[in-house]
Amino acid sequence: MPGRDAEGGNRVTVCQACGTDNPEGTTYCQQCATRLDAGTQQRVLERRAAHSALGIRWPAVMAAIVLALIITIVVLFVLGVL
Numbered sequence: 001m002p003g004r005d006a007e008g009g010n011r012v013t014v015c016q017a018c019g020t021d022n023p024e025g026t027t028y029c030q031q032c033a034t035r036l037d038a039g040t041q042q043r044v045l046e047r048r049a050a051h052s053a054l055g056i057r058w059p060a061v062m063a064a065i066v067l068a069l070i071i072t073i074v075v076l077f078v079l080g081v082l
């Protein structure tokens with residue numbers, strides 16, 4: 001799926017000391033070895049958590065509800081209630 005990142009897809013952590021793009025999850029800048037901003041890392045993790053909660057679990061919950069409704073209707077139909 002196309003990313004929402006304006007940088008062109010690859011998620012990076014930008015070093016605040018020298019401006020080098022470091023791969024996501026890098027703790028120290030690959031150019032100047034400055035410790036990368038912890039807040040930036042945390043935001044990436046939060047976004048991931050939100051994505052997994054809304055993007056992966058919701059369809060599964062909806063599918064389970066729809067499946068339960070279909071089974072209920074079929075059972076009622078078989079029993080001759082409807």
Ligand SMILES: [Zn+2]
Pocket residue numbers: 015016017018019020029030031032033034
């Ligand atoms: Zn740097």
